[in-house]
Amino acid sequence: MKSSCLLASFALLGLNLAACGSGSMPDPGANTEDAQIVDLDNLQITVRGRAEVLPEAVRLLAEQGQPPPSLAGVPLVIEEPLRVGVNDASATFGAGSVEEDNGFSVSDVAVKDIHLSLAAGVEQEGFARASTIIFDTAFTGSRPRTDxxxxxxxxxxxxFHNALTRAVGDENLRTLTGGQLLTLQQAGFVLGRVVDAHGQPVAGARVRLDRDELAHRIYYPSEDLSQVGQEGTSATGLFLYVHSGGDLETFHVSVQGRDEYVWRNAGAMAGHGLVLTLFPGTRAP
Structure with a gap:
């Protein structure tokens, strides 16, 4: 494990996870005196949910006369993106496969070594190598304590990845990657969506990073995915961060002028995509 890279990334993000150390602590709840005591050093959880093709990708394929690909039986991994970004052999916390109804369940996920976030992604030919953040310590200041x-x-x-690559364009990709790379997958990217309290996409939103030197890497795909701009989100609420293809970059991301959108942990790495949703408050709609 590249521990020095990990420590540098933690210092850059400035995340205080002292509460995540060894020992036991109660699960958060309205009545803390009734909370269960859990041993975070040995706790294992189950991750359950659904895997689906991104709606904008479904629409794009429909316009091309193609049905969305089935996810039934597709392998799915639970991982920490930060560790993936430094080629940490312990980046994967569990694995399973997508069920016929698009559901999935992965048990025995150890929380001890989670630092910033937990993500899940499908690994199958025909899909971009990308994972979706499903737990972010930005909300709790601690690792998961429950399933x-x-x-x-x-x-x-x-x-869909290829359509986004064309929208960004060769010139932008060459500029952002030092003339080396011509696809988003090679460069690395973050694909996000800004939604409101009801889960509906927000048009006209502008994303902000806590690192000004990276702000020029933010783009907003048009509704038809034919081009990108840097003014604000379209009706889809989508935004795109294009990485350099170099070493891992970590940062916080939120929405300009909207204090109800909590700063979120994010990062970008070559050969990998990260998917996240920005929503107001600390609970996903």
């Missing part, structure tokens, strides 16, 4: 349920994982077919 993660109702997790929503988005799969990105390569046809």
């Amino acid at each position: 993660v349920i109702d997790a929503q994982v988005w799969a990105l077919p390569m046809a």
Whole structure:
């Protein structure tokens, strides 16, 4: 494990996880005196949810006269993106497969070594290598203490990835990657959506990063995915961060002028995509 890279990333994000140390602590609840005591050093949880093709990808394929690819039986991994980004052999916390109804359940996920977030993604030819954040310590300041349920994982077919790559364009990709890379998958990317309290996409939103030197890497795909701009989200609420293809970059992300949107942990790495949803408050709609 590249421990020095991990420590540098934690310091950069400035996340205080002292509450996540060894020992026992109660689950959060309205009445803490009734909370169960859990041993975080040995706790294992189950992650349950659904894996579906991203709605914008379904629409794109429909316009091309193609049905969305089935996810039944597709392998699914539970991992920490930060560890993936530094090629940590312990980045994967569990694995399973998508069921016929698009549901999934992965048990025995140890929480001890989770630092910033937990993500899940499908691993199958025909899909971009991308994982969706399903638990973010930005909300709790601690690792998961209970099962993660109702997790929503988005799969990105390569046809959708290719459309986004074309929208960004060769010139932008060459500029952002030092002339080396010509696809989003090679460069690495973050694909996000800004939604309101009801889960509906927000048009006209502008994303902000806590690192100003990276702000020029944010793009907003048009509703038809034919081009990108840097003014604000379209009716889809989508935004795209294009990585350099180099070492892992970590940052916090939120929405400009909207204090109800909590700062979120994010990062970008070559060869990998990260998918996340920005919503107001600390509970997903």
